[in-house]
Amino acid sequence: MNNFGSVNIRLVIGHTLKALGNYSAAAENLLIVTISLQEKHIADKVEDGLGLYQINSTTHLSIWDNYLAFDPDRASTVRGLASQQAFLRDPHLELLTNLAYATAIAWTIYQRNKVRLPDAEDLPGLTACWAQYFAKETSLEAPKPSRPAACAKIIAWPAPEAEGLLQA
Incomplete structure (x- = not known):
């Protein structure tokens, strides 16, 4: 995650949440924490997940077949x-490239x-x-977090200064 840059990742997350009509600082931080925890807990198991969020193909299909199919x-x-x-x-490739x-x-x-989102x-x-x-x-098994400071560092990344930089 360090190679791409925290500000860029926040911009992508913020833009996407706005496009979905679900932007909040808590949602943005939750997705940042998700990237960090997924990377920490399954980084060595490439076959288990794809992309920044390490989403497996079974979950990806389930999202489409059992949830999005009922919300056009x-x-x-x-x-x-x-x-x-x-x-x-190859829809699963989108998890890696998009x-x-x-x-x-x-x-x-x-x-x-x-x-139910906690405070940001x-x-x-x-x-x-x-x-x-x-x-x-x-x-994934939900392990007990052993290094909350690592996640706290991610949350402390500065948010983009130009709030309206990317409009959905």
């Missing part, structure tokens, strides 16, 4: 974030489980959300 407006918005041709050839699409799917995992700066609460809603959904 949301499905259209999420599909609109995917590449036109590449998505049709950060906005991967972010939309990650957020949809939380939405499908009716996530509540690291234990955000970590608990990940463990309850995301880690289980993506077939």
Whole structure:
């Protein structure tokens, strides 16, 4: 995550959440924490997940077949974030190559489980959300967080100064 840059990742997450009509600082921080925890807990198991959020193909299909299929407006918005041709050839590849699409799917995992967001700066609460809603959904065991300071550092990244920089 360090190579791409925290500000860029925040811009992608913020833009995507705005496009979905779900932006909040808590949602943005939850997705930042998700990236960090997924990377920490399954970095050595490439076969288990794809992209920044380490979403496996089974979860990806389940999101489409069991959730988005019943919400055509949301499905259209999420599909609109995917590449036109590449998505049709290999939808799972979008989780690796398309950060906005991967972010939309990650957020949809939380939405499908009716996530209740804690305060934006509540690291234990955000970590608990990940463990309850995301880690289980993506077939991970929800380990006890051993390094909350690492996640706190990520949350402390500065938000973009120009609030209206990317409008959905």
